[in-house]
Amino acid sequence: MFKRWLAKPPGTFNYRFDDGLRVQVSPVRPEHAPRFEAGYQQLSEASRRMRFFGQLSGLSSKQLEFLTRPDGRLHLAYGALNLAQPEEPGVGVARCIRLDGDSRIAEVGITILDQYQGRGVGQLLHACLHRAGHVAGLKQFIYDVSADNERFIRHLLALGARQVSRDRDVVRLMMPVYGSGRAVHSGTASAAHFKTLLEAVAAAEPATPLA
Numbered sequence: 001m002f003k004r005w006l007a008k009p010p011g012t013f014n015y016r017f018d019d020g021l022r023v024q025v026s027p028v029r030p031e032h033a034p035r036f037e038a039g040y041q042q043l044s045e046a047s048r049r050m051r052f053f054g055q056l057s058g059l060s061s062k063q064l065e066f067l068t069r070p071d072g073r074l075h076l077a078y079g080a081l082n083l084a085q086p087e088e089p090g091v092g093v094a095r096c097i098r099l100d101g102d103s104r105i106a107e108v109g110i111t112i113l114d115q116y117q118g119r120g121v122g123q124l125l126h127a128c129l130h131r132a133g134h135v136a137g138l139k140q141f142i143y144d145v146s147a148d149n150e151r152f153i154r155h156l157l158a159l160g161a162r163q164v165s166r167d168r169d170v171v172r173l174m175m176p177v178y179g180s181g182r183a184v185h186s187g188t189a190s191a192a193h194f195k196t197l198l199e200a201v202a203a204a205e206p207a208t209p210l211a
């Protein structure tokens with residue numbers, strides 16, 4: 001318990017992937033709004049549907065304001081920028097929103113721009129959410145995943161999630177919030193990698209925010 005009070009949520013840090021991609025990860029801030037608008041336009045219809053279950057043509061100013069003003073308690077959000085292409089809208093974003101004010105359960109959503117999918121950024125941002133969620137006192141994460149997104153469903157199960165419901169369109173999974181690598185008990189290769197990411201996020205050196 002004391003350890004959780006002493007722990008800090010991840011701040012801004014830089015991270016290098018094995019394929020050479022270098023990103024800056026930071027908590028989402030209001031000045032990121034233009035990046036969200038531009039990034040949403042670049043997202044394929046398939047990715048929009050997987051994440052938002054609809055094909056909105058764009059984000060309204062109300063949605064933008066909500067998405068870029070996480071309060072660090074009810075709503076946590078982390079984004080990643082490519083350090084080699086900082087003028088691009090970004091690489092992706094992960095957020096969680098508490099089900100209600102007192103709940104220790106929050107719903108997670110992750111969006112990685114199509115050209116960056118499959119390079120590990122989703123997992124890195126996901127690890128940030130676990131660390132920050134733990135510090136904020138969250139115990140469980142909920143994931144509503146499109147039923148045809150079998151790859152991501154398999155990934156969440158491999159990290160220790162369990163399926164709690166399934167209808168024609170959506171599979172709901174729940175996973176404990178992992179404050180550190182030690183909390184991950186699943187023995188899969190994906191879980192082993194996630195443990196290393198959780199440790200990397202907890203130990204990351206702060207970096208100067210780009211924008």
Ligand SMILES: CC(C)(COP(=O)(O)OP(=O)(O)OC[C@H]1O[C@@H](n2cnc3c(N)ncnc32)[C@H](O)[C@@H]1OP(=O)(O)O)[C@@H](O)C(=O)NCCC(=O)NCCS
Binds near residue numbers: 046109110151
């Ligand atoms: C699903 C998504 C968040 C994964 O992020 P990513 O950066 O592409 O994935 P990573 O490279 O970090 O790999 C994480 C896992 O996702 C899986 N994955 C990779 N690319 C994926 C893709 N295009 N679609 C679905 N799953 C994918 C991988 O198999 C990997 O699991 P494994 O290591 O256990 O095999 C991302 O592809 C995305 O934004 N898709 C569209 C929106 C969406 O489906 N969001 C999820 C609902 S919350």
